[in-house]
Amino acid sequence: MGDNAMISVLTMVVSLMVVICVVLLIILIILKIRDWNSKNVEKKSNDITTYQNKTKNKEESKQVAATTYSKQSIFDFMEFERVEDNMIIQKEMKKYLMVVECQGINYDLMSRVEKVSVEEGFQQFLNTLRHPIQIYIQARTVNLEGCIVNYKEKVKEIEDKYNKMTYEYKRMKEEDLVYTKEDLDKYFYELTKQKNLLEYGKDIIANTEKMSLNQNILNRKYFIVIPYYVEDVNKYDKEEMKNIAFSELYTKSQSIIRALSSCSVSGKILNSSQLLELLYMAYNRDDAEIYGLKTASRAQYDSLYSTSQDVFERKIQALDEEIRDKAIDLANEKIEQVKSKQQQVAEEKEENMQELVRRMAEVYLNKNRKYVGQDIADQAIKELNQEEGGEKNEEEQKPKRGRKRKQQ
Numbered sequence: 001m002g003d004n005a006m007i008s009v010l011t012m013v014v015s016l017m018v019v020i021c022v023v024l025l026i027i028l029i030i031l032k033i034r035d036w037n038s039k040n041v042e043k044k045s046n047d048i049t050t051y052q053n054k055t056k057n058k059e060e061s062k063q064v065a066a067t068t069y070s071k072q073s074i075f076d077f078m079e080f081e082r083v084e085d086n087m088i089i090q091k092e093m094k095k096y097l098m099v100v101e102c103q104g105i106n107y108d109l110m111s112r113v114e115k116v117s118v119e120e121g122f123q124q125f126l127n128t129l130r131h132p133i134q135i136y137i138q139a140r141t142v143n144l145e146g147c148i149v150n151y152k153e154k155v156k157e158i159e160d161k162y163n164k165m166t167y168e169y170k171r172m173k174e175e176d177l178v179y180t181k182e183d184l185d186k187y188f189y190e191l192t193k194q195k196n197l198l199e200y201g202k203d204i205i206a207n208t209e210k211m212s213l214n215q216n217i218l219n220r221k222y223f224i225v226i227p228y229y230v231e232d233v234n235k236y237d238k239e240e241m242k243n244i245a246f247s248e249l250y251t252k253s254q255s256i257i258r259a260l261s262s263c264s265v266s267g268k269i270l271n272s273s274q275l276l277e278l279l280y281m282a283y284n285r286d287d288a289e290i291y292g293l294k295t296a297s298r299a300q301y302d303s304l305y306s307t308s309q310d311v312f313e314r315k316i317q318a319l320d321e322e323i324r325d326k327a328i329d330l331a332n333e334k335i336e337q338v339k340s341k342q343q344q345v346a347e348e349k350e351e352n353m354q355e356l357v358r359r360m361a362e363v364y365l366n367k368n369r370k371y372v373g374q375d376i377a378d379q380a381i382k383e384l385n386q387e388e389g390g391e392k393n394e395e396e397q398k399p400k401r402g403r404k405r406k407q408q
Contacts, residue, residue, distance in 0.1 A: 080097075080279070081093070083272050083275050083276055083279070084242065084272065085242060085246055085272070086098060086246075086269060086270065086271050086272055086275065087242075087245065087246060087249060087275075088275055088279075089242075093230070093238060093241055093242075094229065094230050095227060095228070095229055095230075096227070096228045096230075096242075096245035096246075096249060097225055097226065097227055097228075097249075098225075098226045098228075098249035098250070098252075098253050098269060098270075099136075099223050099224070099225050099226070099269070099270045099275060099278065100223065100224040100226065100253050100256055100257060100267045100268065100269055100270070101221065101222070101223055101267060101268055101269075101270055101274075102222040102223065102224060102260060102265050102266070102267045103222075103265060103266045103267065104220070104222055104265070105118070105264050105265060114264075117263075117264075118263045118264055119263075120263075121260075121262035121263025121264070122263045124259065124262055124263075125256075125259040125260055125262065125263060128255070128259045129256075131226070131252060132227065133224050133225065133226055133256070134224070134225040134227075135222070135223070135224055135225075136222075136223040136224075136225055137220060137221070137222055137223070138220070138221045138223065138278065138281060138282065139218050139219070139220050139221075140218065140219050140220075140221060140281060141218055141219070142212075142218070142219050143212075144208055144209075144211060144212040145212065147208060148205060148208055148209060148212065151201065151204060151205045151208060152205060154201065155198065155201040155202060155205060158194065158197055158198050158201055159198055161194060162191075162194045162195060162198050165187075165190065165191045165194055166191065168187070169184075169187055169188060169191050172184060172187060223270075223278070224256060224267070226249055226252050226253055226256070228245045228248050228249050228252075230244070230245065250269070253269050257269075358384050358387070361384060362381055362384055365377045365380050365381055365384075366381075
């Protein structure tokens with residue numbers, strides 16, 4: 001009975017353990033299935049969010065590109081809408097500007113009386129002002145392209161005339177019996193004058209072209225900007241507003257020109273093309289002389305004000321140039337240092353040449369003992385050491401003798 005009870009107890013324990021293992025296995029399988037399902041759901045949600053983000057980014061990039069490169073944003077940055085009837089129109093036809101260009105005078109070269117009269121005239125000009133103005137100064141590089149074209153046309157006419165006269169002179173020389181020596185000399189004198197004039201014109205063109213390459217020659221232009229604000233926009237249509245603004249600005253400009261004439265300053269109202277050139281120079285200060293307004297208008301470009309280089313590109317270019325210059329300076333400095341070290345080593349070797357020669361000779365004697373002989377090699381090394389000692393004694397005695405001489 002004892003053995004049967006023991007077996008039954010063990011059987012119950014084993015069966016219980018098997019049940020527990022099966023339950024744990026089932027729980028583990030359920031947990032794995034739940035984990036796998038949760039990962040799939042999370043992956044799907046991530047895919048959906050990434051797709052939504054991509055679509056949003058694409059839409060935002062399209063919106064950014066549209067706002068960045070749209071024509072309206074460029075015109076908003078420029079702060080003016082258009083140029084018409086010798087006026088700059090701003091703020092949805094609520095503000096109009098007319099510009100008067102003033103011809104400067106050399107105040108420093110005037111006499112004292114002339115300076116006083118100019119000052120009195122300028123004071124009178126300020127007292128006559130009843131409306132706000134703005135004084136604008138623009139520095140431009142001197143553009144000699146038009147002068148060079150005119151010079152070349154004139155020189156071409158002179159050259160054609162010179163070629164005709166040369167041909168005529170050759171024909172006259174061939175017909176000796178028809179023309180006398182006096183006629184030939186007179187015509188040769190005129191031909192020489194024409195040749196000198198042609199050479200002089202070519203020299204002027206060459207010098208002017210060299211001068212045009214110098215970008216440091218600047219010309220200051222002075223402008224007076226006169227504004228006019230439309231008070232009641234809804235009361236008039238666009239044409240009426242333009243006509244009213246033009247009449248008001250023209251009257252004010254003419255009064256300013258008359259007032260400036262009292263201080264010896266002449267002025268003129270800029271037309272529409274001159275206003276476009278003024279704005280183009282203001283927004284394209286670096287590239288205007290390379291790619292001017294006339295060239296852009298002849299090429300029929302719409303983006304006349306987009307030729308300037310981006311400020312960050314210009315900064316990167318300046319930094320690259322600075323890095324390159326500093327790298328070249330550092331390389332040159334290190335080359336000089338290496339050269340100085342090599343020079344120092346060469347000088348040290350030159351100073352210690354005798355010692356180095358003696359050591360090298362001693363090395364050769366030690367290596368070749370069996371060929372020279374043991375006794376001869378030892379004697380030669382001994383003599384080398386004696387010579388070295390004698391040279392050292394002489395070197396030590398030299399400064400002592402010099403000290404004795406100084407003491408005497």
